[in-house]
Amino acid sequence: MTTETLSAPLVVEFPFTRSLGPVQSAFLTGLRERTVLGVRATDGTVLVPPVEYDPATAEELRELVQVAETGTVTTWAWNPHPTGKHPLDRPFAWVLVRLDGADSSLLHVLDVPSAEAVSTGTRVRIRWAAERTGAITDIACFEPYDGAPGDAPRDHSGDFADAVTLVTLPARLDYTYSPGRAQTAHLRALGERRIVGERCPECRKVYVPPRGACPTCGVPTGERVEVGPKGTVTTYCVVNIKAKGLDIEVPYVYAHIALDGAGLALHGRLAGIPYDQVRMGMRVEPVWKEGQRWPDHYRPTGEPDADYDTYKELV
């Protein structure tokens, strides 16, 4: 028997939305219109990118200022190995750029062939993306520039037609998930259609699925115990809402099932009986399906219902 623990990729992703509020809305809409906006802080300095509240005094900031497309690199780092998520597909410099007319620096990338072509003080200007949507990527990148500085800063209302007020930000996290030693053994036994838990050496309760330790006694659990396959429905609900991404037809019965010999109930789907005839105390057994690791669902055994007193401690 192999002792190697299981592992599998776990991808967590979701397209989150974000309301921008007045300042970020003006900033991102401005980029779409090839207009870079900063905000005037309480002390008169111009912050680009703009912020809603003063970093020193916490006062609300709303005076927008248009700054130039040209600027100066204040610091940088060379990236020799771009990945697919980076703005450029060739080696580039990460740069902080203080745009002419601004007093703070904007993080972006500089398109130069080698690290020798960038230094603190390098003059640069914006290279606009051909298609702009109201995102920081509307600035495709910065490029070296040896011309005159751009226009002097001037006040801006921040008003644009068809302003961007909400952005969608896809988030994705890539994990490798391992259920660990105890659950791996449980899952391998399921492959043989046996339900195996672990007994706590102190309280003698059997945990199914096992966790490798008893959460009450705080000690490792090693003794493997086969439970079930029959069990008792301790409680349940009838689910009438179809959850996104969950491939189960509604209504279905979501039940807590105390398998015979187990110290607590596990959760499973109940079928093979009309949902309005399900009862607490009903005796059930697993129904296996070819190619599926866990019991597909549980069904009534036909035995008489268990007396409430026999399972009430497990509810």
Add this chain to the structure above:
Amino acid sequence: MSKEPVAVVGIGQTRHVAARKDVSIAGLVREAALRALEDAQLTWADIDAVVIGKAPDFFEGVMMPELYLADALGAVGKPMLRVHTAGSVGGSTALVAANLIAARVHGTVLTLAFEKQSESNAMWGLSLPVPFQQPLLAGAGGFFAPHVRAYIRRTGAPDTIGSLVAYKDRRNALKNPYAHLHEHDLTLEKVQASPMLWDPVRYSETCPSSDGACAMVLTGRAGADRAPHPPAWVHGGAMRSEPTLFAGKDAVSPRAGRDCAADVYRQAGITDPRREIDVVEMYVPFSWYEPMWLENLGFAEEGGGWKLTESGVTELDGDLPVNPSGGVLSTNPIGASGMLRFAEAALQVRGQAGEHQVAGARRALGHAYGGGSQFFAMWLVGAEPPAT
């Protein structure tokens, strides 16, 4: 050396709605914070530290949002802490802030909690596709409904109790201008006829999904002396945790909840909560949790919670009003929901609850729970300073 008495001198909240598209997260928390400062007649400069809470990061996809909220909350140059305890976080956050005052670490602390559910997905955040596990669960309602059924079986409660709670809380919300749901046309019959989502839990017996924030200014005795309005005094506060699932867990009346309440009553010198506490604001996301928590918190003996509800004791004009604000059933920005309970308790003993004021409220309990009934946070506030 005794602890510094803790006073609530400022309370602020947003008008809770389904979606606040007009503000960023920073703008949302700012609104609640400014209202709390205004109530206390203080400025950012008077605040020594900021303690913030929200629901788990997955809900909104912003990792550690507190790191970008420092300027919006005037926290630059000050300590800023984030508290994480799932749905109870608003309560735990207030207690962490209160403890900083009690321990004399800080003189005046701004504490706040928020959620923008319109820009998050709680059901998704709670149902991640974990490998090797059978995907079964359809959100929080599916998780809690079996426990409601177990409560009904254990106590023999009539199946209409949940609808009574929902109808009461939604009517209370009509008196609270900050509440999300204002269902003027709701009737008990409509609640009882609403679709069964997770049998035995109906649509009208579940909480909405809200955008909102809540903030409080906490201070010590000296700060309370300078406060423009009567403070609420903290007489007791406690948190308890336990696993979501373990052999012997009582999901209907979790031990962590009972122990947490007992600790708070001991601190506050309460021996008969039913008689000595004037109003309760508890975390009831599904209506049946009112009778369940009434028992768990010691207001009724086991099996007696539903009788208090049924006999009208928990109505706004009852002997022990529960959730005068309209509760979680009427307003649920998850991360803020616990703090809204704590804030409502404080508003009641300050006499500032407006139309949903319980006459003569001198002592109020604020309660929050979170996760799979695994985190509990409570405080008891009073109109008078604590005896010590």
